[in-house]
Amino acid sequence: MDESLIPLRFLLNGRECNTEVNCNELLIDFIRNGLGLTGTKRSCDMEICGACTVLLDEKAISSCSVFAFEVDGKELLTIEGLAGREGLHPLQQAFIECGGFQCGFCTPGMILLAKSLLDENPDPSSEEIQDYMDANICRCTGYQMIIESIQYAAKLIKSKGA
Amino acid sequence: MIDSFHLHQPESLSDALTLLAEHSQEVKVLAGGSELILLLKMGLLAAKHIINLKKIPDLASLDYESSPRFLHIGPLVTHRALEKSEILHKYFPLLVEMEKQLANVRIRNVGTLAGNLAFAEPHADPGTLLVAYEASVTLTSVDGERTLSLQDFFIDFYETALASNEILSEISIPKPASSSKGAYLRFCPGERPMVGVALLSEWNEEICEKPRLVLGCVGPKPMRALELEDWMTGRSREDIQAEADSLGTKAALSCQPLEDISGSVEYKRQIVKTLVARAILRLTHEGIDHG
Secondary structure, eight states: OOTTEEEEEEEETTEEEEEEEETTOBHHHIIIIISOOTTSOOSSSSSSSOTTEEEETTEEEEGGGSBGGGGTTSEEEOGGGTSBTTBSOHHHHHHHHTTOOSSOSSHHHHHHHHHHHHHHOSSOOHHHHHHHHTTSOOTTOOHHHHHHHHHHHHHHHHHHHO | OOOOOEEEOOSSHHHHHHHHHHTTTSEEEESSOTTHHHHHHHTSOOOSEEEEGGGOGGGGOEESSSOSSEEEEOTTOBHHHHHHOHHHHHHOHHHHHHHHHSSOHHHHHHOBHHHHHHHTOSSOSHHHHHHHTTOEEEEEETTEEEEEEHHHHEEETTEESOOTTOEEEEEEEEOOOTTOEEEEEEEOSSSSOSEEEEEEEEEETTEEEEEEEEEESSSSSOEEOHHHHHHHTTOBHHHHHHTHHHHHHHHHHHOOOOOBTTBOHHHHHHHHHHHHHHHHHHHTSSSOOOO
16 A cells, blocks of 8 residues: 555535545645546635635635645535535525626635635624635626625525524 | 655654654654645655644643743644634734734634744744744754744744754743733735834833834844834833834834835835834824733
């Protein structure tokens, strides 16, 4: 057995996953090539743009700059795992209704980052949204609609919970 | 693509130190990884062995309570953990304010304060503020440990006193006096700050005591403006406030910024001048903020 192969046991989008990975493999390559989940995008490749954002134990991280072996024992959420049986997640619905994307390349990262924001702060002000979402870049510069989408999603989530 | 390496995941600091001593020439230590992995990807660093510290939970300790004099921060404590710590909100508001501005939330979720210091990138926020706090770092190896002031830990661009068999095992920050006030200001048009200025002092009634003014990103490491500190020591709030602009100018002339993609030498000096003057105005404002 190749000693550089690391066994992994983790939750992938809510389902248990047992596999192994080369220790030098980056999380983004493991997600896209190993797991075949191509919603996670590579762009700047240096932790700046946020296109590769995924949630690891509910925290937003750049999958381009984390080793894949670090998911062992943790919960990984990619954009493919966000919609439930009952349909789209309120953030996805809100991005559609408010026109929160243009070319769509940054959207998976934007939506996952927004999810981590709303998990922490269910009712953020416009300023708090701007401050937090400052982490991710939309090169179509559709920021205003992204902010509106997140505000609308917060309302959707609240009305669902009520 | 990062070249393959042997991964070690020790479960105690002593095991990690033994591994480090065994492989000290070809080994890198992984804490958060937000700096290390970038450099490995760019081929600027190579490692045949990587020691992952994340299986050593003791190293994630953030301890305000045990010591009356110091806040102790373990090497796995992330920027985000500092930003979200309730006790730091109360007793180290300036540290929290600095952490909140650092890079972006994805990096703060992963990156550690210790990793940031050990990387010694001069365009960084924490070193500047922590030198003003007179923080120290503990470096541990199989042979024992030593403690250095952060000021002496930083040596040059990307260079520190950390030996190849040592791990930065703790950061200690003196708890500010109750009369302490301070400011950390930065100019950051991109991802990393172009200039950072930290100013802390204590106040005896209206008299300034123990001022520490640190200019960051404008030299190989954060630099204390000792002449200006001497001038401020023992002066009144009013006197210092009246000289904010001229102190800013002196600070600007005292540093040696490099011309780079973020600006010319003159431009950076202008920013230093403005930030120092603003930091002085903030420091000399009425009211107490416990630095």
